[in-house]
Every structure is written in C-alpha cells, then in structure tokens.
Amino acid sequence: MRTLRYREALREAMIEEMERDRTVFLMGEEVGYYNGAYKVSEGMLEKFGPERVVDAPIAEGGFAGLGVGAAMVGLRPIIEFMTWNFSAIAFDQILNNAAKIRQMSGGQYNCPIVFRGPNASAKQVGSQHSHAMEHFYAQVPGLKVVAPAFPADAKGLMKAAIRDDNPVLVMESETLYSIKGEVPDDLDVVPFGRAQIVRPGSQATIVAYSRMTHVALDAAAALEKEGISVEVLDLRSLRPLDEDTIVASVKKTHRCVVVHEGWPYGGVGAEISDRVQRLAFDWLDAPVLRVTTRDVPMPYNAKLEQYCMPQVDRVIAAVRRAVHRSA
Amino acid sequence: MLGRQTMDHEHLASLYRQMLLIRRLEEEAARAYAMGKIGGFLHLYIGQEAVGVGACATLTRDDYVVTTYRDHGIAIAKGMAPGAMMAELYGKATGCSGGLGGSMHMFDKPNNMLGGHGIIGGHIPLGVGAAFASKYNKDGRVTLCFFGDGAVSIQGFHEGVSLAALWKLPIVFICENNEYSMGTPLSRTLSQTDVSLKAVGYGIPHDRFFATDVLEVEQRIGQAVERARNESMPTLVEVRTYRFRGHSMSDPGKYRTAAELEEQKQKDPLIQARLKLELGWDAAKLAALEASVEAEVEAAVKFAEDSPEPDASVLEPTTYDGPFAS
Ligand SMILES: Cc1ncc(C[n+]2csc(CCOP(=O)(O)OP(=O)(O)O)c2C)c(N)n1
Ligand SMILES: [Mg+2]
Numbered sequence: 001m002r003t004l005r006y007r008e009a010l011r012e013a014m015i016e017e018m019e020r021d022r023t024v025f026l027m028g029e030e031v032g033y034y035n036g037a038y039k040v041s042e043g044m045l046e047k048f049g050p051e052r053v054v055d056a057p058i059a060e061g062g063f064a065g066l067g068v069g070a071a072m073v074g075l076r077p078i079i080e081f082m083t084w085n086f087s088a089i090a091f092d093q094i095l096n097n098a099a100k101i102r103q104m105s106g107g108q109y110n111c112p113i114v115f116r117g118p119n120a121s122a123k124q125v126g127s128q129h130s131h132a133m134e135h136f137y138a139q140v141p142g143l144k145v146v147a148p149a150f151p152a153d154a155k156g157l158m159k160a161a162i163r164d165d166n167p168v169l170v171m172e173s174e175t176l177y178s179i180k181g182e183v184p185d186d187l188d189v190v191p192f193g194r195a196q197i198v199r200p201g202s203q204a205t206i207v208a209y210s211r212m213t214h215v216a217l218d219a220a221a222a223l224e225k226e227g228i229s230v231e232v233l234d235l236r237s238l239r240p241l242d243e244d245t246i247v248a249s250v251k252k253t254h255r256c257v258v259v260h261e262g263w264p265y266g267g268v269g270a271e272i273s274d275r276v277q278r279l280a281f282d283w284l285d286a287p288v289l290r291v292t293t294r295d296v297p298m299p300y301n302a303k304l305e306q307y308c309m310p311q312v313d314r315v316i317a318a319v320r321r322a323v324h325r326s327a
Numbered sequence: 328m329l330g331r332q333t334m335d336h337e338h339l340a341s342l343y344r345q346m347l348l349i350r351r352l353e354e355e356a357a358r359a360y361a362m363g364k365i366g367g368f369l370h371l372y373i374g375q376e377a378v379g380v381g382a383c384a385t386l387t388r389d390d391y392v393v394t395t396y397r398d399h400g401i402a403i404a405k406g407m408a409p410g411a412m413m414a415e416l417y418g419k420a421t422g423c424s425g426g427l428g429g430s431m432h433m434f435d436k437p438n439n440m441l442g443g444h445g446i447i448g449g450h451i452p453l454g455v456g457a458a459f460a461s462k463y464n465k466d467g468r469v470t471l472c473f474f475g476d477g478a479v480s481i482q483g484f485h486e487g488v489s490l491a492a493l494w495k496l497p498i499v500f501i502c503e504n505n506e507y508s509m510g511t512p513l514s515r516t517l518s519q520t521d522v523s524l525k526a527v528g529y530g531i532p533h534d535r536f537f538a539t540d541v542l543e544v545e546q547r548i549g550q551a552v553e554r555a556r557n558e559s560m561p562t563l564v565e566v567r568t569y570r571f572r573g574h575s576m577s578d579p580g581k582y583r584t585a586a587e588l589e590e591q592k593q594k595d596p597l598i599q600a601r602l603k604l605e606l607g608w609d610a611a612k613l614a615a616l617e618a619s620v621e622a623e624v625e626a627a628v629k630f631a632e633d634s635p636e637p638d639a640s641v642l643e644p645t646t647y648d649g650p651f652a653s
Contacts, residue, residue: 034510034582057480057516058447058508086446089482124366124418126429128445265653295653296642300429301418302366307639 001184007040007177009151013158018048024162027054027063028080037082038118038177064090068097071113081117084133098167099142114161116170120261121309127297132262134171138239144192145238147171149213151181153236156190173211193240201231204255204319207246207272209235212259219315228323238268247279254285255322259315264292286322291315336608342384342541343600344616346376349400350597351624352409356416360576365416369430372400374571377596378503379404381544382471385552391439393454394473396431398443401473406438409623410630419634426637427645448483455487458498462559469555470498477508479522492529497555500563509574510582526563535565539594
C-alpha cells in the first residue's frame with residue numbers, strides 16, 4: 001500500500017498505460033510544458049516527449065474530433081478537457097461521433113478513446129465554469145461514464161478507461177485532486193459498473209459519487225451520533241450503473257437518498273430513483289429523495305454558491321426525513 | 328481659445344486618467360483577492376489598459392462592447408462605475424451583475440456592455456449578433472468584440488468572423504494579442520502568428536499594431552469603427568500587447584523569463600502616456616488628476632466593502648423572466 005494524492009493516482013495510471021502501450025497518447029490544453037492546468041500530467045512531457053504529450057491550442061471541438069478519428073484507425077487517445085465545462089464545445093464530437101461510430105458503421109469501427117478532466121463545481125468560478133456534465137453524457141448510449149471519489153479508484157478506473165475499446169468519460173474533481181488515499185501496490189484495473197459500500201449501515205442508503213461521496217460520509221458520521229445508521233454507497237461508475245448493489249442495499253435499509261452535484265431535472269439521481277422504485281418498491285419505507293445542486297445557474301457570490309451546492313446539512317435533513325417518516 | 332497642443336494634451340490626460348484608474352482598480356482587486364475578499368478566478372488587465380481605453384474612446388454610449396473574462400478594464404473603459412465593478416468582484420448585491428457574475432461576467436446594460444464571458448470564443452458570435460441587430464434596425468451602432476490570441480483557434484472565432492464578413496455587419500474584431508494563452512506562447516498555438524492575416528480568407532480589412540501609445544490605438548481602431556459605421560464593413564484588428572501579471576491569480580507565470588517581463592514593462596503604455604503629459608502638460612493638473620483617481624479608487628473599494636450581499640431570493644427571478652419553470 002502507498003498513499004497517493006488523487007492527481008498522482010490519475011497520473012500513475014496514465015503513465016503505466018502509456019508505458020504498456022505505445023498507441024496511448026495524451027492531448028489537451030497546457031498538458032505538456034505547463035505540466036497541466038491542475039498538475040495532473042506533471043512530468044509527463046519530460047517522460048514521453050511532445051509526440052505523446054501534446055499541447056493543443058484552445059480548440060476543443062478540433063482536438064476532441066481529432067481524438068475520435070485517431071481512435072478509429074488504431075490509436076488510443078486520452079483527451080484532457082481543462083475542465084469538463086469546455087467539453088460543451090466538443091459535445092458534437094462526443095455525441096455524434098464518439099458515441100455513434102461503432103453502431104453506424106455496423107460494428108466495423110471502434111472508438112477506444114478517453115475524455116477526462118475536472119468536473120462540477122470548483123469554488124466561486126461562476127455559472128459557466130461550474131457544470132456537472134456527467135448527467136448530459138450518462139444519457140448517451142455508446143458512452144461509458146465514471147466518477148471516482150478516491151485515489152485508488154481514480155487509478156483503477158483510469159486504467160480500465162484507457163484499456164476499454166469504447167469511449168470512456170472520466171469525471172475528476174478539482175476539489176479532490178489533493179486528497180490522499182491508500183492505493184494497493186498491485187492495483188490493476190477497477191472494473192466498470194461496480195459500486196462499493198464505503199460505510200455499512202442499516203436504516204438508510206445514501207447513493208453518491210465523486211466529491212459527494214465524501215459529503216455523504218460526513219453526513220453519515222453526523223447521523224450516527226443521533227442514532228441513525230446510514231449505509232453509504234459510492235457508485236464509481238455511472239454508466240454502466242451497478243443496479244444490483246443499489247437495490248440490494250435499499251432492500252436492506254428500506255430508504256434511499258441520492259446525492260449529486262448538478263441539477264435535479266433528469267440526470268443520474270432521477271435515473272436511480274426510477275430504478276429503485278421499480279426494483280425495490282415493496283421494500284421502500286419512504287420515497288427516494290434527492291439532494292442536488294439547486295435548480296438555478298451557479299451564482300458567483302460565495303454564500304449563494306454554498307446555498308446552491310449540496311451540503312452535509314441538506315443530506316442530513318433528507319435522511320432524517322426519510323427515516324422519521326416511517327419511524 | 329485653447330491651442331491644438333493643449334487640446335491634444337487634455338485629451339491624452341483623459342485617456343491617461345482612465346488607464347490609471349483601471350491600473351489602480353486592478354491593483355486593489357489583487358490585494359483584496361489576497362485577503363480572500365474576492366474569490367474564484369481573477370484575470371487582471373494590468374499592462375493591457377491602452378487597448379480597452381484607446382478602443383472604447385472611439386465609441387458612443389450607444390455602441391456595444393463584448394469581451395472575455397479579462398473584462399474589468401474594458402468595462403470601466405465603456406463607462407461602468409468603478410464601485411459597481413469592485414462590488415461585483417466582492418460578490419455584492421450592488422455589483423454590476425448583482426454579485427452573481429463575478430470577475431468574469433461584467434455586464435452593464437445602460438452602457439451597452441454585453442458582458443465578460445468565460446468560454447473562449449463563445450462570445451464572438453454574440454458580438455456578431457449585436458452587430459446584426461444594429462444593421463437590422465439601421466441604428467448606426469457599432470460593436471467592438473474583444474478576444475485573446477488564444478481564441479483564434481476556436482470555432483466561435485471563425486464562424487463569427489465568417490458570418491460578419493458575409494453579411495457585412497458593423498463590427499470590429501479586436502484580438503488582444505498578449506503573446507500567451509495561459510502558459511502557451513502564440514508560436515505554439517498558431518501556424519500563422521500574424522493573427523490579422525486571418526481576415527484575408529474572409530475577405531475583410533485588417534490591421535495590426537502595438538498598443539504602446541494609447542492615442543495610436545484610438546486612431547487605428549477609430550478607422551475600423553468608421554468603416555463599420557459608414558460602410559457596414561467589419562475589420563479584424565490585431566493589437567499587440569502584454570499582460571504584466573500571471574494569466575490569473577493562481578498562475579505564477581513560470582513560462583516567461585524575468586528579463587522578458589522587465590523589457591515589456593519598460594514599454595508600459597501607462598508610463599508612456601504619463602511621460603508625454605509630464606513633458607507637455609501642467610504638472611499641478613497632473614498631480615490633481617492622479618489624486619482624483621486615488622480618491623475614486625478608494626471610494627470604489629469602500630463602496631464594495633460596505634455593500635450588502637445578495638439574498639437567495641434573487642436566484643429564481645434572475646433565472647427566468649416571469650414565473651420560475653421547473
Ligand atoms: C473553450 C475554453 N477552453 C478553455 C478555457 C480555459 N482558459 C481560460 S483562459 C485561457 C487562455 C486564453 O488565452 P487568450 O485567448 O490568449 O486570452 P488572455 O487570457 O491572454 O487574455 C484558457 C485556455 C476556456 N475558458 N474556454
Ligand atoms: Mg493571450
């Protein structure tokens with residue numbers, strides 16, 4: 001076991017895969033000479049040279065599309081978005097090309113590409129820079145979407161993403177890059193579609209991912225003090241979604257609260273609510289509740305931003321509501 | 328009657344005053360940021376003041392301006408009250424965007440400031456849209472659309488310029504070429520580093536010059552503005568400039584040498600303007616002008632400090648006009 005930061009775990013995964021497979025390369029804004037806007041790719045230019053760690057101009061539509069084309073003919077690109085907000089410009093490439101090439105070619109062409117970068121809120125960066133983009137992408141068949149909360153999963157999921165023969169979107173988090181965690185020495189890939197129980201409990205299940213897993217854990221610790229036992233389930237992978245683990249947990253606890261950044265209308269939380277009510281209806285003692293970013297563009301003002309983002313106290317309130325309803 | 332020389336100096340003094348005001352406001356913003364009073368990203372305009380001031384000096388209040396996230400200076404040059412700018416940085420309700428936009432999103436409808444925008448290239452078609460409306464309404468207004476050298480690679484730039492050229496819209500595209508997009512020098516983002524030549528492919532006039540002398544900026548942009556106003560012909564202007572600070576507050580700027588920065592500071596357009604005034608204008612007037620700028624900056628900071636924060640009740644009515652749709 002070693003202790004690594006989240007950004008180091010991501011970097012290690014990319015380096016190991018690039019050493020293993022010469023077709024893997026990294027492309028994005030400031031990934032090379034600047035060592036990455038958030039230092040995820042620090043040292044990689046020095047290690048692999050400018051042919052494989054490629055600084056791209058600000059042209060997201062261009063270099064995302066270039067990645068898809070290169071993937072069609074045998075390379076395995078890792079395309080970094082400085083933040084996922086800027087992928088909006090490349091949305092056409094991801095939606096119309098990456099996700100569609102395989103089916104519309106009748107299965108002839110694969111698109112083994114990774115799109116990655118920090119997602120969701122940072123701190124007071126305003127409405128255009130605070131998007132939780134996973135909800136848009138998880139809707140699209142043909143794409144896989146993962147969102148690790150811990151360094152070990154960041155490494156294992158990134159390795160799995162690079163080896164996967166489909167387009168995989170890795171949702172990182174600026175606010176998690178510096179967190180530390182244990183990473184097994186022999187860690188290989190973490191397979192997609194497997195959630196993990198990061199805290200066992202009996203009276204309610206909180207389903208979360210990415211930074212919200214940490215918020216959920218804080219809420220669970222606080223709730224324990226008032227005698228409420230909460231199970232925290234970290235999804236890790238949003239598409240494919242580990243329905244079985246979610247349903248098994250809810251059948252045990254009888255209550256479910258989903259926590260994520262991003263708006264409540266549609267999205268991952270709505271998807272999980274649908275599956276839980278369909279697959280565990282008879283076990284539920286309360287409606288499935290969601291704690292999300294409030295249904296408005298993210299404001300700049302610090303207090304209003306905090307008000308809009310899902311916080312520990314809102315998660316606690318939601319769990320209490322679910323538990324006391326039937327108490 | 329004032330002699331021509333004196334009139335020129337009066338005019339230069341007014342431009343110098345705006346440049347100094349911007350410089351001092353930005354310095355105070357940096358200080359407030361270090362004290363945690365301003366959050367998020369903060370991209371300073373220090374070093375580039377002559378571009379915004381010289382360009383906006385050619386406009387009337389009715390004309391439109393739109394720019395990137397490096398927007399405080401241009402907002403001031405377009406007439407925004409310093410207090411409204413500083414209060415926005417502080418996230419206060421009295422800020423130009425009610426504290427909801429922050430540093431990157433300075434909007435000022437009474438002054439036809441169509442905003443600072445965070446997504447590279449995204450605002451360029453917006454500027455083209457304002458120019459389209461002016462032609463549609465035959466209102467004689469001109470739009471200045473500012474962007475960085477980094478935006479020249481992105482689709483919004485090409486589509487925007489292409490449409491404006493096709494439909495002969497009254498707009499001036501101003502590329503503020505400060506030689507870097509974040510940590511990347513222009514030579515590593517563009518195959519043709521003469522940005523103005525991009526105009527050739529779209530069949531519109533172009534110009535290219537250094538922004539060392541604010542009067543020259545005014546005169547050269549003025550020609551393009553007249554072309555837009557009188558002939559409804561767009562122009563692409565590349566103004567060569569330099570930012571003295573990092574890309575944003577979190578950028579230590581390790582990609583350029585101290586010598587390079589020092590060389591650029593020697594050409595500081597603010598100092599150049601002041602030197603001219605020292606030579607040809609009244610020393611007492613200059614001192615009074617500078618004192619008045621200090622007072623204005625101090626008042627702006629105090630206004631920002633003393634202003635209230637916005638309340639959560641503003642969120643729904645600023646999301647939709649009319650009932651909230653959920
Ligand atoms: C589409 C998009 N991609 C990336 C970014 C991140 N970003 C913000 S500013 C910047 C550099 C822009 O440089 P330039 O256009 O030269 O303007 P300057 O900052 O020099 O004024 C980058 C890459 C962004 N805001 N939008
Ligand atoms: Mg630049």
